[in-house]
Every structure is written in structure tokens, then in C-alpha cells.
Amino acid sequence: SVGDLCAVEPYLTCGNCPPCLRGQTNCCESLQCLGVHTDGGMREFVNLPVKTLRLANGVDPDQIALVEMLGVGKHAAERGDIDESQLVAVIGMGPIGLSSALFAKLTKARIIGVDMSALRCQKAEELLGVETLQIDPAKDLFEQFMDSHGRLPDVVIDASGNKNSMQNAFELPAHGGTLVFVGLIQGSIEFNVPSSHRRELTTKSSRNCVAKDLDEIIELMRAGIIDVRPWISHTCKLEEFPDKIEHWLNPNSGLVKAVIRC
Numbered sequence: 001s002v003g004d005l006c007a008v009e010p011y012l013t014c015g016n017c018p019p020c021l022r023g024q025t026n027c028c029e030s031l032q033c034l035g036v037h038t039d040g041g042m043r044e045f046v047n048l049p050v051k052t053l054r055l056a057n058g059v060d061p062d063q064i065a066l067v068e069m070l071g072v073g074k075h076a077a078e079r080g081d082i083d084e085s086q087l088v089a090v091i092g093m094g095p096i097g098l099s100s101a102l103f104a105k106l107t108k109a110r111i112i113g114v115d116m117s118a119l120r121c122q123k124a125e126e127l128l129g130v131e132t133l134q135i136d137p138a139k140d141l142f143e144q145f146m147d148s149h150g151r152l153p154d155v156v157i158d159a160s161g162n163k164n165s166m167q168n169a170f171e172l173p174a175h176g177g178t179l180v181f182v183g184l185i186q187g188s189i190e191f192n193v194p195s196s197h198r199r200e201l202t203t204k205s206s207r208n209c210v211a212k213d214l215d216e217i218i219e220l221m222r223a224g225i226i227d228v229r230p231w232i233s234h235t236c237k238l239e240e241f242p243d244k245i246e247h248w249l250n251p252n253s254g255l256v257k258a259v260i261r262c
Contacts, residue, residue: 006053007067009214010034010041026075026208033208044238044262054214059221065259066228070217071209073099073159076182077107079206080155084108089145089153091169092160093120093132095231095257096182100157101128102226112153114145123256127230141168152177157206159183167191175199182206234258 012032013020019027034048035041056064077100082088086109090101093115105111105128113124113132121132135144145152152174158166161183170191173179179201196203220226233256236244241260248255 004053005056005059005061005064007056007064007214007218008034008048009052009054009211010068011052011208012038012049023210026210031208042238042241042260051211054211054218056218056221059218060229062229062232062259063221063227064218066231066257067214067217067221068209069095069257070099070102070226070228071213072096072182072206073101074103074213074217075209076100076157076159076180076206077103079180079182079204080104080157080178082107082109082155086110086154087149087151087174088112088155088157089114089133089172091115091156091158091165091172092162092183093117093124094159097157097159098124098127098231098256100159100182101130102228104155104157105130106225109155112145112149117251119254127256137164142171145172154178156180157182161185163187163189170196170201170203173199173201178202178204180204180206228257231257232259236260238262 010033013025013028014030017029032038040046073096082104084107088104088109089112090097091114093113101111101113111130113130114135115121116135116137118134121134124130124132133148135141152172154174155178156169156172157180158169159182163185166181167189169179233254234248238260247253248258
């Protein structure tokens with residue numbers, strides 16, 4: 001009703017294709033993501049179908065603004081079929097990597113955040129309390145992980161969106177392990193077939209999330225189980241945003257997540 005606080009599920013789906021009919025709306029054959037495939041993601045007011053609104057009364061609006069981002073990480077972690085006995089490496093400690101690590105950590109698995117940026121590793125340690133591994137991109141990822149941890153991860157989630165990282169990630173999971181790609185590039189990557197076959201590697205993609213992910217995240221926020229307000233490193237008013245964006249895009253800005261307030 002009027003005045004309700006809502007998170008937006010920014011995925012416009014058809015509801016009629018086979019994936020939609022079986023509940024995989026994130027795989028809709030004609031999916032349009034607001035602000036990606038269609039304009040309007042940064043307007044002060046926007047018209048949306050009621051079905052895209054997830055009721056979030058009682059949750060801080062700053063947290064509500066991050067619900068969809070968290071949904072992407074939650075879906076990626078669930079694609080990994082993680083349990084508490086496993087070692088999980090999350091590559092790329094940007095917002096999606098942090099989100100993936102957050103929900104992987106809720107399974108009580110041991111989490112290693114991997115990034116070549118010392119600042120991002122530090123932020124992951126501060127915000128999530130996870131172990132991190134700062135890697136040298138000029139050196140072999142497999143060897144660096146073995147040197148630091150003495151074993152390979154059971155599950156690898158690559159949130160880097162980097163071709164070299166994604167290609168190297170194929171060699172990181174342990175025998176019987178799982179590799180989840182939530183990061184995206186335009187183009188193709190290669191992998192060694194005998195190596196993958198020998199380990200019976202399970203490789204998965206993870207796209208967006210579904211409505212139940214967002215509803216569950218809102219409930220976790222209400223219950224105080226997750227609080228991502230410390231992730232918000234930068235804020236501004238909508239009219240200030242054009243003057244802020246160039247600085248925020250600078251890797252040295254310290255940006256984790258920004259909230260634009262209308």
C-alpha cells in the first residue's frame with residue numbers, strides 16, 4: 001500500500017517461458033534488467049509492476065537499497081551447494097564477491113576471500129571477518145593457494161569479472177569440487193579438459209537471483225542476522241551524483257558500496 005517500504009526486484013520477466021514456469025525467473029528467455037537492458041535505473045521515480053516490489057517495512061532504507069546486490073551473492077553461494085565441512089574460496093572482493101562470501105559464511109564453512117588488491121582484502125577482513133589471500137596476478141594461482149593454505153578449496157566462486165581470473169579458476173577447485181561463475185565477461189574462456197575430467201569438476205553459472213532470495217534477505221535483516229550498513233562507504237544526494245561518479249570510479253576511492261539518497 002502507499003507508504004510501504006519496498007526493495008525492488010529489478011528483473012522484468014515474461015512469466016510464460018519454460019524457465020519462468022518452473023520458477024527460474026532469473027533465467028527468463030526475455031529477461032530485462034532495469035538499468036541494464038532497459039533505461040531508468042537511476043531515476044527519482046519509476047513505474048514498476050507490483051510483482052517486482054518486495055515488502056521491507058521495518059528495515060533501514062540503506063539496507064533495503066542493497067537487497068538485490070545481496071541476492072546475487074546469495075544465489076551464487078547457493079549454486080555452490082556449500083556445507084560447513086568445506087573450504088570455500090571467493091575470488092574478487094568487490095560487492096558481489098563480498099555478498100557471495102557473506103552467504104557462504106552463513107553455512108559455517110571456512111571462507112577465503114581472494115583478491116590482488118590489499119585494500120579489498122582488508123575490507124573483506126573488516127566487514128566479514130573472513131580470511132583473505134592477496135594474490136600476485138603474475139604468479140600461478142594454484143601454487144599461491146597451496147603455499148598459503150596447504151590444500152585446495154572444495155568450492156570456488158569467481159566474482160572477478162576478469163577473463164584471466166576466470167580461466168585460472170578452473171585449476172583451483174579440489175578433486176570433486178565445484179566452480180561457480182557469478183562474474184561476467186563478454187567473450188569466451190578455455191579450460192583444460194583432462195584436468196577438469198580427472199577432478200570431476202562441477203562448473204556452474206549464477207545469474208541474478210529470484211524473488212524468494214530477496215524476501216529471505218529482508219527477513220534476515222529484520223532478524224538482525226545480517227547488517228550491511230557498514231558496507232556503505234559513500235553516500236550523496238541524487239543531484240550530487242553526476243559530480244561524484246568520476247571519483248567513485250577511481251580504484252583508490254575506497255568505495256565498497258554507495259547509496260544515492262533522493
